Amino acid sequence: MPIITLVALLGLIVGVILESKKLISKSLVKRLSSILIQGIYPCLIFSTLLLRFKGPELLELWILPVFVTVILGVGLLFGLLTRKLSGLTDERSLRSYVFLTIMPNYSFVPLVLAQLIFGDVGVAYVALASVGADISLWTFAFPQIAGAFHWRKILSPALLSVIAAFLIQWLIPNRGEYWDSVLFFLNLLGKVTLPLSMIILGVQLARGSPKIPLPEWKAQGLIFSWRLILCPLLLFLMLLPTEIPLIAKCVLMLSGSMPGAIVTVVLSELYGADSRLAATSILWGHALAIITVPLWQLLLRL
DSSP states (O other): OOHHHHHHHHHHHHHHHHHHTTOSOHHHHHHHHHHIIIIIHHHHHHHHHHHHOOHHHHHHTTHHHHHHHHHHHHHHHHHHHTTTTTOOOOHHHHHHHHHHHHOBOOSHHHHHHHHHHHTHHHHHHHHHHHHHHHHHIIIIIHHHHHSOOOGGGGSOHHHHHHHHHHHHHHHOSSOOHHHHHHHHHHHHHHTTHHHHHHHHHHHHHHHSOSSOOGGGHHHHHHHHHIIIIIHHHHHHHHHTTOOSOHHHHHHHHHHHTOOBOTHHHHHHHHHTSOHHHHHHHHHHHHHHHHHHHHHHHHHHHO
């Protein structure tokens, strides 16, 4: 078993145990999530982009965040158009429902899988694709669950790290040993993203209920149909005529075929939406994704 797979599995198991035994508080999970998103993950993005790509190569991959933004926008339309069909009547549940149709787990699991399959290049592609997801999150997704628009959050640390990497590639194309040392250190720090993200994922999955209440069956079915089948199908049709590298296509499909975002649970708790519905959807969505995600990867390679 590759070491990265072992690390991912151990992190997931540790997270499940910590939550099942009530050894970790919600406040600590939020703090760890903040440290991951605000500091460690941006270090990984910044260092990987500078170590693995040159300026022109980065510009050629502008289509990755664009594709992600488009499919997330379609997810918003799907959520709004199926609100009444979902059978949900509580406004709190409806807010979580629409957010789940928009936001996939675009970083935690895709990051692990991309690293496992493609190495650091796959991580770089996930980072570029996540720019579109970050922008979508703080523009049209966040208001659906929180009822407010926070324009300042668009400039997330992840997005700023990508912009900084672009600028440095163009302004300082020939970097010396000092830069190599800095990037090595940042990349080493960024490697913590993998185990920490899997621990957080394990905690959130353990919060989900194995039983879906009868009134939620239709809503959960719509979420799973969109996230695991219809959304990746749309992305597959969009990718067919493009000439971007196969690895980039596979990484896009990883992000586009994922179940609901882990952050849904946190945001639901913070802004009074339905965190239980979100946690249950994420638990079952990831269980079903074990089957659907590999199938979409295989179809893309045919």
